[in-house]
Amino acid sequence: GNSVTQMEGPVTLSEEAFLTINCTYTATGYPSLFWYVQYPGEGLQLLLKATKADDKGSNKGFEATYRKETTSFHLEKGSVQVSDSAVYFCALKNYGGATNKLIFGTGTLLAVQP
Amino acid sequence: GAGVSQTPSNKVTEKGKYVELRCDPISGHTALYWYRQSLGQGPEFLIYFQGTGAADDSGLPNDRFFAVRPEGSVSTLKIQRTERGDSAVYLCASSLGALSSYNEQFFGPGTRLTVL
Numbered sequence: 001g002n003s004v005t006q007m008e009g010p011v012t013l014s015e016e017a018f019l020t021i022n023c024t025y026t027a028t029g030y031p032s033l034f035w036y037v038q039y040p041g042e043g044l045q046l047l048l049k050a051t052k053a054d055d056k057g058s059n060k061g062f063e064a065t066y067r068k069e070t071t072s073f074h075l076e077k078g079s080v081q082v083s084d085s086a087v088y089f090c091a092l093k094n095y096g097g098a099t100n101k102l103i104f105g106t107g108t109l110l111a112v113q114p
Numbered sequence: 115g116a117g118v119s120q121t122p123s124n125k126v127t128e129k130g131k132y133v134e135l136r137c138d139p140i141s142g143h144t145a146l147y148w149y150r151q152s153l154g155q156g157p158e159f160l161i162y163f164q165g166t167g168a169a170d171d172s173g174l175p176n177d178r179f180f181a182v183r184p185e186g187s188v189s190t191l192k193i194q195r196t197e198r199g200d201s202a203v204y205l206c207a208s209s210l211g212a213l214s215s216y217n218e219q220f221f222g223p224g225t226r227l228t229v230l
Contacts, residue, residue, distance in 0.1 A: 004156075036221075043118075044157070044205065044221040089156050099170040100145060100209075102219060104156030 002027045006090045006105035013080055013112050021075040021108045023064075023090035031092040033057075033066055033073040034102065038087045047075075047088070080112045116140065118222035120206050126228045127196055135191040135225045139208030146189050147219060148181055149205040157205055163189060196229045203227070 007022040025033065035047040035057070048057030053068035062077045073090060090105040119138040127133050139146050145164055149157035159173040163183045174180075178196075183189040193200055203226050207219040 043223040044207075046218050046220075049218075091156070099172070100162055100164075100217075101147065101159035101170065101173070102149075102157070103159070106154070106156050 002031070002092060002094055002103050004090050004092055004103055004105035006088075006108055008106070009087075009109035011108060011110045013110070015082055015112055015114050016079045017112075019075070019077040019080045019084075019110065021088055021090075021110070023073045023075065023105060025071050025073065025090075025092050027071075027092055027094055029094055031094045033064070034091040034093070035062070035064055035073070035075050036089040036091060036104070038089065038107075040086070044089070080110070082112045082114050085110055085112045118206055118208050118220055120204075120222040120225050122225060123223065124226045124228075126230065128230050129196060129198060131196050131229075133193050133196055133227065135193075135204050135227070137189045137191070137206030137208075137222060139187065139189070139206070140220055141187075143208035143210055143220075144186065145209045145211055145217065145219075146183060147207040147209075148189070148191050149207065151203045151205055151224070153202075160191070160204075193227075196227075198229050201227055201229045 003026045032051045034049045036044045037047045048059040050057040050066035056065045064075045087107045089107045091102045121136045148160040151157045162170040166186045178194045181191045203224040205224045207221045209217040209219045211217045
């Protein structure tokens with residue numbers, strides 16, 4: 001079946017540190033991959049996405065590259081800010097049949113300290 | 115408002131009671147989804163509507179859960195004979211269409227359900 005595994009948190013970093021949050025997936029076919037972010041007190045927001053192998057999604061300084069050979073979609077940012085503190089979810093969507101559902105990982109809490 | 119709205123934001127009920135959770139999608143969005151997020155977990159898919167019909171209800175955990183979308187806009191998730199294990203945040207999302215890889219799902223703020 002389809003599933004997403006992401007690194008457990010919390011991840012605690014100092015401001016301007018480099019961030020990596022690992023995400024690997026299992027899927028039949030060729031899924032699209034996503035990173036969603038949930039800021040404190042807010043709803044889930046799409047951060048970035050990639051729809052095919054070797055695509056790089058990017059937004060707000062975050063990047064993730066769709067690696068089919070390693071079934072990974074790791075999230076990176078070169079210099080985190082306190083405002084990046086949130087829970088990050090990796091997700092996939094497989095197409096075909098009647099479904100359009102997202103399958104999420106368990107989430108990784110990022111805490112950035114000044 | 116421009117986003118997905120959900121009411122109520124919080125619902126506390128007693129074991130065995132019936133609850134209804136409402137979702138107002140973004141205007142013009144034909145696809146609507148319900149997810150459930152338990153504490154410390156990622157959202158789990160419950161049901162997906164395309165228009166008025168449930169195109170995929172494979173995530174509903176049992177027959178106590180039911181959802182409707184009679185006019186293809188607002189949706190109601192209904193839970194009968196609630197159990198303590200039903201306590202979670204129930205998320206609603208909508209998107210412009212269904213199967214295109216470019217149809218982003220926009221999430222509402224969720225309804226936090228607590229069953230005592």
